[in-house]
Amino acid sequence: MSIPKETLLHAYRTMKTIREFEERVNAEIMNGQIPGFTHLYTGQEANAVGVCAHLDESDTIISTHRGHGHCIAKGAEVSGMMKELFGSSEGLCKGKGGSMHVADIDKGILGANGIVAGGPPISVGSALAAKIRKNGKVAVSFSGDGSVNQGTCFEAMNMAVVLQAPAVFVIENNYYSEHTSINYAVGCDDLKARTEAFGFPVFVADGADFFAVHEAAGKAIAHARAGNGPAGVFAEQGRYHGHFVGDPQAYRAEGELEDLRENHCPLKNFRARMAETGELSLAELDAIDAEVMAEIEQSVTDAKAAARPTAEQVTEDVYIQYSATA
Amino acid sequence: MPEKTMRDAINEALHQAMEQDDSVFVIGEDVAGCSGSAGDVGAVGGVFGVTEGIYHRWPDRCIDTPISESAIVGAAAGAALVGMRPVAEIMFADFIGVCMDQIVNQMAKFRYMFGGKSRCPAVIRFSSGGGFSAAGQHSQAMYQVMTSFPGLKVVVPSNAYDAKGLMLSAIQDDDPVLFFEPKILYQETADVPDEMYTIPFGEANFVREGDDVTVVAFGQMVPKAAAVIDALAEEGISCDLIDPRTTSPLDENAILESVEATGRLVIVDEAPPRCGLTADIAGLAADKAFSSLKAPIKQVSAPHSPTPFSPELEAAYLPDADKIMAAVKATLA
Ligand SMILES: Cc1ncc(C[n+]2csc(CCOP(=O)(O)OP(=O)(O)O)c2C)c(N)n1
Ligand SMILES: [Mg+2]
Numbered sequence: 001m002s003i004p005k006e007t008l009l010h011a012y013r014t015m016k017t018i019r020e021f022e023e024r025v026n027a028e029i030m031n032g033q034i035p036g037f038t039h040l041y042t043g044q045e046a047n048a049v050g051v052c053a054h055l056d057e058s059d060t061i062i063s064t065h066r067g068h069g070h071c072i073a074k075g076a077e078v079s080g081m082m083k084e085l086f087g088s089s090e091g092l093c094k095g096k097g098g099s100m101h102v103a104d105i106d107k108g109i110l111g112a113n114g115i116v117a118g119g120p121p122i123s124v125g126s127a128l129a130a131k132i133r134k135n136g137k138v139a140v141s142f143s144g145d146g147s148v149n150q151g152t153c154f155e156a157m158n159m160a161v162v163l164q165a166p167a168v169f170v171i172e173n174n175y176y177s178e179h180t181s182i183n184y185a186v187g188c189d190d191l192k193a194r195t196e197a198f199g200f201p202v203f204v205a206d207g208a209d210f211f212a213v214h215e216a217a218g219k220a221i222a223h224a225r226a227g228n229g230p231a232g233v234f235a236e237q238g239r240y241h242g243h244f245v246g247d248p249q250a251y252r253a254e255g256e257l258e259d260l261r262e263n264h265c266p267l268k269n270f271r272a273r274m275a276e277t278g279e280l281s282l283a284e285l286d287a288i289d290a291e292v293m294a295e296i297e298q299s300v301t302d303a304k305a306a307a308r309p310t311a312e313q314v315t316e317d318v319y320i321q322y323s324a325t326a
Numbered sequence: 327m328p329e330k331t332m333r334d335a336i337n338e339a340l341h342q343a344m345e346q347d348d349s350v351f352v353i354g355e356d357v358a359g360c361s362g363s364a365g366d367v368g369a370v371g372g373v374f375g376v377t378e379g380i381y382h383r384w385p386d387r388c389i390d391t392p393i394s395e396s397a398i399v400g401a402a403a404g405a406a407l408v409g410m411r412p413v414a415e416i417m418f419a420d421f422i423g424v425c426m427d428q429i430v431n432q433m434a435k436f437r438y439m440f441g442g443k444s445r446c447p448a449v450i451r452f453s454s455g456g457g458f459s460a461a462g463q464h465s466q467a468m469y470q471v472m473t474s475f476p477g478l479k480v481v482v483p484s485n486a487y488d489a490k491g492l493m494l495s496a497i498q499d500d501d502p503v504l505f506f507e508p509k510i511l512y513q514e515t516a517d518v519p520d521e522m523y524t525i526p527f528g529e530a531n532f533v534r535e536g537d538d539v540t541v542v543a544f545g546q547m548v549p550k551a552a553a554v555i556d557a558l559a560e561e562g563i564s565c566d567l568i569d570p571r572t573t574s575p576l577d578e579n580a581i582l583e584s585v586e587a588t589g590r591l592v593i594v595d596e597a598p599p600r601c602g603l604t605a606d607i608a609g610l611a612a613d614k615a616f617s618s619l620k621a622p623i624k625q626v627s628a629p630h631s632p633t634p635f636s637p638e639l640e641a642a643y644l645p646d647a648d649k650i651m652a653a654v655k656a657t658l659a
Contacts, residue, residue, distance in 0.1 A: 035459035035637050087459070087636030098461045098635030114463035115424065116393045149392035150424070176363070177393055178355065179370045184362025185392040253364035309634075311642035318631045 003214065008280055011053055011210055012270055013288045015045040018069040019267060020296045021078060022241075025068070025085060025099075028300065029245045034085050037114075038099040041069035043208075043240035046266035047172050048073035050205070050213025051140060051233065054221045060108040060126040061140045062119035065100050066239075067112025070142050075107045082299040088306035095309045096317065116177075117143065117150030120169065124156045127165035127230070138224045140168045146177020148195070149185055157230070161199040166224035169232040170217070171195065172207065174239045179251050192234045200230040207237025208264040211273065237264060327517035335486035335518045336376050336451075336507065339493035340413060342522050344384055347411060350497060351387035352377050354398055354415030354451075361390040372415055374453055374512055395425035399450060403433035403502070406448035411497055419452035419468035419506060433502045434477035449496045449503045454482075455546050455596055456633050456644050457510035465633035465640075467545065467597040469506040473573040474601070479503045479527055480574040484548035486516035488571055491525030498524065508546040528575035532584075536564025539654050540584040542607055543569060543594040547626075547645060551594050554650045565654065573603060581607060582615050589620035590657035596644055599627040624653035 003011075022042040028034045041048070044066075052061065052073035063070040071081060076092065084091030085099050092104055103111035110126065113119045123141035130137035143153055148171055160167040173191065175182050188194050196202045201223060203216035213235050220231035238260045242249045249257070274280040330338070343350045358381035359370020368385070371378025381388035391398050395416055402414035416422065422429065429450065436444045456465040473480045479501055483489035489507070496503040533548060534541075534555050543551040548569045555565045566584045570577055585591050591611050593604040604625035611623055626645045634640055 036635055037458070037460050037464060087638070089636070093635075095636035095639060096461075096632075096634050098459065100463065101461055101635070114461065115421070118463075146393045149394050151394065151396050152424070178373065179359040179363075180356055180390055180392075181360070181362030181364075184390065187392075248369075249365075250369035251360040251363035251365040256364070309636050309639050311639075314634055314639050314643050315629050315631045 005279060007053060009284070009288070011049050011214075012280070012285060013292060014049045014073055015210065015267055015270065016289055016292045017078060017295070018045045018048065018072050020292050021068060021072060021082070024296050024300060026241065026245060033304070035087060036098045036100070037244060038085070039066040039244060040239070040241040041066050043260060043264070044172060044174060044237050045069055046210040046213050047170065047207045047235045047237065050210050051170055051217040053214055054218055055108070055138070055140065057106070057108050059138050059140065060110050060123070061142065062110040062123045062126070063112040063142050064119065064144060064147065065112065065114055065116065066144070067102055068099070071102045071104070071109050071112065074109050076102065076104045076109055078295060079299040079302050082303040083306045086303040086306065087309070088303060089309035089313060090306040094313065094317070117147045117153040119143070120153050120156035124160045124163070124165055124167050127160060127167035128163055131163070131165050136225055138166045138168055138221055140170055140221075142170045142172060144177060145171070145173040145175065145182040145191070146180065146185055148191065157195065157198040160230040164229040166227070167230040168220050168224050169195070169230065171232060171234045173234065173236045176243070176251060178243045181251060195232050195234065200232060202232035202234050205233065205235045207235035208266050208269055210266055210270050237266070327519055329515045330486050330518040331513050331515050332483070332486040332489045332507070333374060333376055333512040335490040335516070336493050337378055338518070339490045339497075340377060340380060341383070343494060343497045344380065344387060346522070348387070349409060350411045350413065351389060352380055352413045352415065353389040353391060353402060355391055355393055355417055357415050358388045358390045373417055374509060376451070376507070377415065395421050396428050399425040399428040400432065402448040402450060403428060403436075403446055406433070406446045406502070407436065407444060411447050413449045413451060413497060415451045417453065418464050419454040420463050420466045422452070422468050422472070429472070429478070429504070430475045434475050437501070438477060445500045446502045447500045449505055451505045451507060453509040454506040455508045455510060456640060457546065459635055459637050459640055461635035462632040467506070467595070469504070469545070469573055470595065470597045470602040472504050473603065473606070477502065478574060479572065481505045481527070481572050482545045483507065483571065484511065484545055484569050486514065486518050488525055488531065490518055491523050492571060494522055495524040495527060499527070506545065510546050511549070514549070525571065527572045528577050529571070530577035530580035531569045531571055532566060532580070533569050534565060534567035536566050538563050538588055539565045539590040539592060539657055540581070540588045541565050541567045541592045541594065541654065542581055543567065544573065544603055545596065547594040547596055550645070550647060551650055554647050554654065558651070558654060563654070563658065578610060581610065585611050585615040586618040589618050591619070592624045592626065592650070592653045592657060594626040594645055594650055596628055598630050599625060600630055602627060621657040624656055626650055626653045
């Protein structure tokens with residue numbers, strides 16, 4: 001299947017944006033500029049971008065604690081996200097949520113989520129709405145290899161089958177949940193088979209390869225959109241950073257990180273493929289790189305200059321309307 | 327006496343309890359760490375390091391789990407029901423949202439529903455509270471909510487010394503105990519004896535003694551209130567500072583006796599105000615010490631809002647020295 005040039009350009013730009021966003025966030029955390037708990041997506045860019053390439057603004061995604069990549073891929077504005085991470089009142093969530101709660105409902109981003117497996121049930125609700133409205137929309141939830149062991153995830157998968165809702169479960173195996181290996185935490189040998197046993201097809205992809213994820217996600221999303229009930233995507237690709245910034249990563253094998261960065265890089269793979277097929281020129285890709293770097297730099301400059309929240313804002317937005325008299 | 331952090335004090339209590347009683351075991355996410363990996367299994371000891379080293383001594387009794395809070399609490403409850411003394415870790419108190427049923431409908435009620443014929447000596451540990459810019463799902467105190475469930479004992483230490491003695495009591499206790507560790511205090515130090523000792527539940531600590539105002543504070547609010555009271559002492563105002571240490575059972579007598587002597591009461595907690603501990607204790611005093619009161623009771627709490635992310639917002643959200651000071655002075659106005 002050939003992918004239109006515009007889609008390729010957009011995919012590369014988005015992966016590069018995620019990469020540079022995360023690397024810069026890492027640096028700003030080290031500088032003490034970004035407070036709170038932040039989890040970086042570097043290395044897994046192809047998953048978010050390969051999936052979201054099939055979605056428009058009225059399809060929904062729901063993300064995880066490692067949410068920046070998913071949000072960017074679904075169209076969240078980078079500068080609003082950066083401001084949010086810096087805790088500005090001009091941030092996407094007015095500084096109320098931070099990294100773990102980036103959301104943009106208008107763009108179909110139902111939020112990053114600080115509760116592991118908090119998302120899948122909510123995604124089933126969005127899928128159910130699409131089914132009731134018969135509007136052909138799908139609802140995608142992202143889950144990690146650790147998240148899939150949570151009861152809420154099992155419940156959501158089963159209920160999506162029972163309701164035949166257009167829910168797409170994207171499982172990102174980055175081999176660890178915090179410090180615990182998937183080899184320990186997933187009791188069976190075959191997570192794909194375990195997921196399929198709920199009663200929906202799961203399409204597997206190499207998460208370092210945008211084209212593989214794009215193809216697998218295309219099948220899953222087409223299946224759900226066509227009214228065949230839920231579907232899954234299972235993508236394997238390690239994260240380049242620790243679980244959090246400062247994680248000593250005692251769980252890694254020797255040479256594991258070097259191998260990941262060297263031999264499992266979605267950006268390098270994408271460039272290599274373009275060099276082979278000639279669909280995009282290296283000059284085009286280099287130009288995107290430069291633009292992205294400038295955009296990220298600008299987003300940090302803007303975030304540092306952005307307005308800070310004030311004490312009165314603490315109690316705003318708890319409700320739409322609360323007291324009958326207020 | 328050696329100085330230890332609250333983290334180390336709890337860690338020492340766990341080591342000593344495990345040494346003494348082989349029915350004690352710890353279970354939770356990454357309480358050993360790196361399980362199943364090619365790396366260094368046991369290297370983590372919980373994300374806050376509270377169970378550090380336990381795996382290396384007792385690999386069979388330091389059990390990593392999948393991310394499955396309901397099953398973790400349920401497994402602790404079940405093991406306790408058949409005679410073990412599990413100490414389960416739920417990484418953040420906010421995750422009670424995931425395992426609420428196993429706590430409140432299951433372990434809290436076994437003994438009563440079974441006509442007094444069971445014991446469930448499980449301890450569930452939680453990191454708790456705000457101050458980390460960790461936003462709405464990683465900052466809640468939660469102990470005030472859990473205090474309302476009969477059948478649970480609820481512990482909130484405010485310093486390393488109490489944390490060790492209360493943990494050893496919790497493990498020996500035959501009822502289910504929820505143990506909330508204010509995470510902002512993990513690195514705070516106190517003199518902590520090397521030997522084992524216990525602190526009974528339902529016995530408040532008088533952190534400061536004075537005549538003018540009674541201040542009751544919980545968890546991370548105790549050191550904040552103590553600093554305010556020390557500043558007030560320079561102005562000639564003296565306060566009792568009561569740290570109940572356990573919210574269930576609650577040392578009602580200590581609070582009432584103090585209020586009867588001072589006639590003024592300020593209660594400080596980091597949680598939102600509705601149905602919380604400040605209202606609970608205000609109700610207690612209004613009910614049982616009304617005639618001693620010389621001024622309206624003052625409650626200092628977070629507002630009725632989730633915990634915000636931005637540091638400026640969180641600083642405005644959590645009770646601070648200014649708010650505590652203003653409340654104490656208001657009772658004297
Ligand atoms: C209910 C709940 N339990 C535990 C945590 C702490 N926690 C945050 S991320 C994480 C690991 C998640 O692993 P995985 O699903 O594989 O996602 P990854 O971090 O690898 O992207 C854990 C245990 C949490 N946030 N929520
Ligand atoms: Mg993972």
